[in-house]
Amino acid sequence: MSSAATGRRGADRLRELLPPLGVAALTGAVFAFVGTINPNEPGHYPTCPFLWLTGLYCPGCGTLRTIHALAHLDPVAALGLNPLAMAMIPFLLFWWGRWVVRTLQGRPRRTTLAHPAWLWAFIGVVMVYWVVRNLPFGAFLAP
Known part of the structure; x- marks a missing residue:
C-alpha cells in the first residue's frame, strides 16, 4: 500500500x-x-419562558446554574440545582464516547440513538420529573 493511500485514509x-x-x-x-x-446574577440570561408564563419549573430550569456549578467544580451544588441534568451527564458522555470509538474504528454511524423503548422511557422520566418538581412534596427537585 502506498503512503499516499495511507495518508488519504488518515x-x-x-x-x-x-x-x-x-x-x-x-x-x-x-x-x-x-x-x-454567573447565571445567579440577574440580567445575564433570559428567564425560562415556561417559568415566566406559568410560574412552574420546566425540566431544564436550573441547568445553567448546574453548568456554572460544575464549571466551578461544585458537583454537590449542581446536583441540588437540576438532578436530572446531572443524571444525564454519564449517558451523554457514554454516547459521545461511543461515537468517537465507532468513528476511530471506521464503523458506520448508527442512525438510531437507542432502542425506541429506552427513548420512550426517558420521555416518561422527564415528564414525571417535570410534574413532581412542581408539587409540594417534590420541592427538593426545584432549583
Missing part, C-alpha cells in the same frame, strides 16, 4: 472525527462561557 478519518470533536469544543465553550458569566 485524512478521511480526521475529517470523520470533526463532528464529535466539534461537539466537544462547543460543549467546552458553553462551560467556559457559563462558568465565566
